[in-house]
Amino acid sequence: MTREHYIELAKYMLTRAFKYVDSIETPLTFPIIPGKTYPQPNAPNWRYRSAEFEALERTFTLAGPLIHVDPEVEINNIKLRDYYKLHFYRTFTPGNSNSLPLPENLPDSNYQFTCEFGGLFKTLLLLPDTVWSLYSESEKNDMLECITKWAHHRTTQNNWRIFNIVTLSFLKKHGYPIDDDLLKSHLLWVASYHSGDGWYLEQTYNYYSISLFIVYTTIWNRTFGDDYYPEIGSIIEESAKKLMKCITSFFGRNGYINMWSRSICYRTWVSGAFPVAFMLKEQTELDAGWARRLCSGSLLQFVSREEFFCNDVPSLGFYGQKEYMVQNYSCSGSPFLMFLPFICLALPEDSPFWTATENEGMWETLGEDSNKVVLKHPGLMLVNHGKTGTSEIIPGKVYYDDPNYSKLTYNTHFPWEDQNPLGGTSMEYSFRSQDPRDLRGDDVNFYLTGLTVDNDSEENQRYTTSQNMLFNGVENDILYRQAIMRRPPNNGVGYIIDLADITIPGGVIRVDRSRLAFEYELTLGHFGLPHLAGKKAEIKSFELNGNQIITAKIEGRQVALISYYGWDKLDCMTHNNRNAEADESSVIFAYKKRMQKNPPMELMITALLHKTDDTEWTTEELSPIKNFQINEISATMSPLGATIELNNEKKYEVDFKDIDGKKTC
Known part of the structure; x- marks a missing residue:
């Protein structure tokens, strides 16, 4: 894709969006999607103002760069520059039907308005020639009260401070008074969240670390920070340089982005890191041709699919409209943030x-x-599989049970599925207690203390996934993590699965140690395969070299699961309304059930393979392990490890020595 292609794509997306605009007087609004996104029926008026502002501001992510390139550009016979100038003015001045409330007219809290102010003034810092320069001094003064009050208003922790920083900085740059101490305080707070490797803490580590902490702040640096706060700006600059060393590994060979972390409907906003790389002070090490290839490929991953659109605008989902993968803070206009990469036109x-x-x-x-x-530092391993063209994110620091974060692996070409309370959840260990105390709804400590806690017997009969994921480091080319299957007070140390990942071409060897103290059932799911055009996945089960194998296949994609040790059987489930691409999907999985009152520790050895073609699995591909040996006591005096010899003659010693002392989260 060339620069002209980017311009044409921006026009194409806005042409679809502006079907809802009859004339320059018509505010830009999109149909409300029923479900958990906002505004809900009977919502207060300010929620509708928020949704309108979000649609206006986030479509400006495309319109702003277009206006910068061509001030006379029109969409559906409406001059964009005049349209956005008019409607931002009406939004920020009292007395209009869609003007924003002031903070003092609402309960004291943080609101979506702050987020959109940050998005808008980030664009206006970078491209002030788009609309701001068109306003008269009188018009600017009319808008000043609204902008200033929201810039100084209460924000929430970490990434939201960037929105206040950007808006305050814009005001100061254009000669308006601000609270300089507040601005500096926000800046120091943001700088304090840098955790290493170019990553920032954001609830748990996720794409916000790239899109906000790197993209927004680099724009702030070049347009304001260099002149006013050079020392703090240097922190941002250094972290951005570090991020650029790994950013390409997040993308598949064809530029596909991984469905990972929350705000999935923002999709390609992380691709904004590619043009930002060429805004840094020093020449980036990032290959420019590769950067544009990945940036372009990530956009084409979505805009080339008609199912990506809902009501002619990007859907609230990933590939299509999917309720389960969106948050209640999103509205119909939210997905337009995915076009953050169009800052490349600057x-x-x-x-x-x-x-x-x-x-x-x-x-x-x-x-x-x-x-x-x-x-x-963020506890991530990134894997690029040359054999399949896919890229994977393997997370290690996850604080809660959320499929946006808690999967064992995320793959660019096998988007994750939602959790299944019946087990067989894709790319997760799913645990169900068979402890009679849980089935009765007792507190496990009741007979020791006489005290009770809320213990729902019905909930305990469902499969649950890991409540925390811990990062324990990489030793001798093996990634060690821990999946904590239950939180206190019902945890102690009796619900731990120690994880060891050995990366192989097109997959992983898992050598995991279950430390589950009481009766239980456990499943380990592979990537889910969508049933596209109503066509079910082809499932095969067979034995090879004494090992049980199950495979699943759809056109262009395949998965295989090989059980070497520690499992009772392999099986497949059909899931409904859990997959990103289709309403129905298949997940192959391993299953075990242990009914001893005090089950032993056990090793579970599996191979999970994937393909992105239709070729038949070869015997060699389905035989990645040549030999393995269970070590009851390792050479380092640690219980229950294994020696794994692969068919390529590589040998690995899986040793969980002192793993509990190495955990980080």
């Missing part, structure tokens, strides 16, 4: 981002090997 035409020839970077020489990047 780059000059002679920028390397535009002049370099697109290429596939590392993938051109990777062959069938797998490239790994370990980010120990």
